[in-house]
Amino acid sequence: MASEARDMVACCPGVPGVARDVVASRPGVALLPRGAGEPRGRRRCQDAASAGAAACASGAEGPAQPRVLVPPRSAGGPRDWTLDPDGDWYQRWLSAAALPVLYNWVVIVCRCGGQLAGLWLGLDWASDGLYLLDMGLRLHTGFLEDGVLVRDRGRTRRHYLRSPAFRWDAASLVPLALLCPASAGPAARANRCLRAPRLLEALERWETRTARPNALRLARLMLLALLAIHWHACLYFALSARLGLGTDAWVCPNATRPLRRYLHSFYFSTLVLATVGDTPTPRRKEEFLFATAGFLLAVLGFAAVTGSVASVIANVSAADAAFYPNPAPVLRYLRARGVGGRLARRVTRWHRHLRAQRKPPAEREALRHLPRGLRAEVAASVHLPALRRVELFRGWEGGVLRQLVPRLRPQVFGPGEVVCRRGDVGREMYFVREGRLAVLADDGVTRLAVLGEGLYFGEISLINIRGNTAGNRRTADIVSIGYSDLFCLTKEDLAEVLAEFPHARAALEAKGRRLLLCTGKLDAGAEAAAAEAERRARALEGALGGLQARAARLLAQLEAGAHKLARRVQRLEERLRDGRGGPPRKGGAAAEP
Numbered sequence: 001m002a003s004e005a006r007d008m009v010a011c012c013p014g015v016p017g018v019a020r021d022v023v024a025s026r027p028g029v030a031l032l033p034r035g036a037g038e039p040r041g042r043r044r045c046q047d048a049a050s051a052g053a054a055a056c057a058s059g060a061e062g063p064a065q066p067r068v069l070v071p072p073r074s075a076g077g078p079r080d081w082t083l084d085p086d087g088d089w090y091q092r093w094l095s096a097a098a099l100p101v102l103y104n105w106v107v108i109v110c111r112c113g114g115q116l117a118g119l120w121l122g123l124d125w126a127s128d129g130l131y132l133l134d135m136g137l138r139l140h141t142g143f144l145e146d147g148v149l150v151r152d153r154g155r156t157r158r159h160y161l162r163s164p165a166f167r168w169d170a171a172s173l174v175p176l177a178l179l180c181p182a183s184a185g186p187a188a189r190a191n192r193c194l195r196a197p198r199l200l201e202a203l204e205r206w207e208t209r210t211a212r213p214n215a216l217r218l219a220r221l222m223l224l225a226l227l228a229i230h231w232h233a234c235l236y237f238a239l240s241a242r243l244g245l246g247t248d249a250w251v252c253p254n255a256t257r258p259l260r261r262y263l264h265s266f267y268f269s270t271l272v273l274a275t276v277g278d279t280p281t282p283r284r285k286e287e288f289l290f291a292t293a294g295f296l297l298a299v300l301g302f303a304a305v306t307g308s309v310a311s312v313i314a315n316v317s318a319a320d321a322a323f324y325p326n327p328a329p330v331l332r333y334l335r336a337r338g339v340g341g342r343l344a345r346r347v348t349r350w351h352r353h354l355r356a357q358r359k360p361p362a363e364r365e366a367l368r369h370l371p372r373g374l375r376a377e378v379a380a381s382v383h384l385p386a387l388r389r390v391e392l393f394r395g396w397e398g399g400v401l402r403q404l405v406p407r408l409r410p411q412v413f414g415p416g417e418v419v420c421r422r423g424d425v426g427r428e429m430y431f432v433r434e435g436r437l438a439v440l441a442d443d444g445v446t447r448l449a450v451l452g453e454g455l456y457f458g459e460i461s462l463i464n465i466r467g468n469t470a471g472n473r474r475t476a477d478i479v480s481i482g483y484s485d486l487f488c489l490t491k492e493d494l495a496e497v498l499a500e501f502p503h504a505r506a507a508l509e510a511k512g513r514r515l516l517l518c519t520g521k522l523d524a525g526a527e528a529a530a531a532e533a534e535r536r537a538r539a540l541e542g543a544l545g546g547l548q549a550r551a552a553r554l555l556a557q558l559e560a561g562a563h564k565l566a567r568r569v570q571r572l573e574e575r576l577r578d579g580r581g582g583p584p585r586k587g588g589a590a591a592e593p
């Protein structure tokens with residue numbers, strides 16, 4: 001495996017980086033780490049020399065040597081270890097890295113009300129440690145280049161160090177309290193909030209990975225709203241402390257317990273930011289300014305929150321609509337046309353059945369964004385078990401059925417709906433996935449048969465059965481007894497499938513002939529005449545083939561004779577010219593055949 005992979009690298013001399021990463025992604029292939037600041041050319045030469053076969057080392061002539069030789073690392077040496085940014089471990093780490101960011105965003109503003117000590121200092125140190133660890137791991141996080149995951153440690157390190165993210169991360173860890181001893185309170189650690197993009201990245205990734213993105217979106221919205229209220233509460237408390245706790249009705253009361261003070265501030269801020277507005281009237285200038293700013297912010301925030309919640313709700317409905325059609329337009333149309341009552345109820349019931357039984361009719365629509373191969377795989381994994389139960393397909397290979405699945409269209413018929421009407425031109429056939437259907441005799445009442453799961457119908461009018469008096473028209477009415485879940489296959493798709501699988505055609509024909517015979521729709525005379533006509537046509541075809549071959553042979557002989565004659569005439573003309581204008585050519589007559 002390793003030698004195979006190295007051969008691949010040797011074949012890609014023009015793309016060393018890519019080739020190297022391709023090899024790195026193969027199991028069992030170890031790579032020498034490329035020195036971070038080392039020039040590329042020199043490194044390549046070293047690689048080649050260590051392989052002991054490079055032309056640049058030996059100076060030997062011969063076939064062109066590959067420009068990049070990547071020897072396997074000696075057993076027991078250190079291995080490249082990088083995080084895959086799409087992998088589970090990266091996601092786990094990102095979740096852990098988001099916690100100190102959230103901690104800082106919550107706690108920093110609390111320092112407005114005075115310095116925190118004890119346990120808080122320990123938590124500060126822990127959060128700084130996690131910040132550092134996060135930077136260390138980002139040095140070892142792979143990245144995509146031309147669609148290929150780069151795992152080379154030197155390159156991942158350079159990639160991070162040169163990215164703007166590194167500058168922000170480094171800025172967020174600057175010890176402001178040490179550099180500027182005058183900074184106190186929240187200012188001493190304000191730069192820790194610069195890691196916010198990491199928290200947002202974690203939230204976004206959770207959203208793409210969860211099966212309930214809308215619930216997560218709502219949770220994120222709630223988190224941001226709570227954070228905003230918390231900040232407002234802390235600022236309100238800081239202002240109250242500055243103006244004097246409990247000095248008027250607007251400021252925070254001078255409660256003895258800190259929790260009580262915080263709860264009052266939080267309640268006050270919730271009233272302001274939720275635009276409830278039932279707060280005491282401000283008395284002082286600072287109070288007026290703070291309250292006005294709060295109300296203005298609340299108006300903006302409220303609009304943003306309402307908009308986001310509306311979009312989440314719209315998304316939930318849109319996600320449902322992607323699978324299930326909306327009955328409202330049909331019902332409105334029926335009402336506008338003055339048709340309602342029974343028909344409208346049937347339409348409503350049909351839509352309700354689809355949702356209740358989780359049978360999305362717009363399956364193709366939902367899958368249309370996927371590439372063809374993946375779409376076929378998804379459809380196969382959903383429908384293959386049902387398809388295997390169809391008697392016609394029993395014994396067919398999985399691969400063949402997989403090819404068939406994308407051609408099948410699921411359809412659901414309600415009770416009493418006519419699936420095939422006698423006398424109509426047949427355009428598709430059906431396979432019963434679930435439900436029961438009645439085959440009605442010519443009187444439209446008598447049931448000839450009841451079709452259930454795994455059976456098929458509607459094939460007689462599609463395949464040309466000799467002696468079928470109905471031709472390409474339906475031979476019977478087929479009515480759905482309850483709700484029937486069917487697979488539909490068009491005439492063209494059926495023709496393609498039957499061209500590839502003649503034994504399936506034989507099975508369909510045999511069953512169709514039997515049914516036609518039972519129902520008296522097979523004209524024996526016409527069948528014999530058709531067979532005779534077919535035999536004659538085949539004989540004529542054979543004779544025509546023979547005639548064509550003979551004609552081609554004669555044509556070839558004719559062409560050869562004409563060519564010979566033309567050459568002879570040309571020679572005679574040349575001899576005539578030579579006899580007039582100069583001495584006769586030596587041996588000219590003797591050479592004439």
Ligand SMILES: Nc1nc2c(ncn2[C@@H]2O[C@@H]3COP(=O)(O)O[C@H]3[C@H]2O)c(=O)[nH]1
Nearest residue numbers: 426448449457458459460461474475476
């Ligand atoms: N089981 C059964 N099926 C029938 C009978 N008559 C017609 N059909 C099916 O009903 C279908 C009606 O449309 P087609 O004529 O295309 O094909 C027909 C057959 O598949 C019958 O007597 N028994």
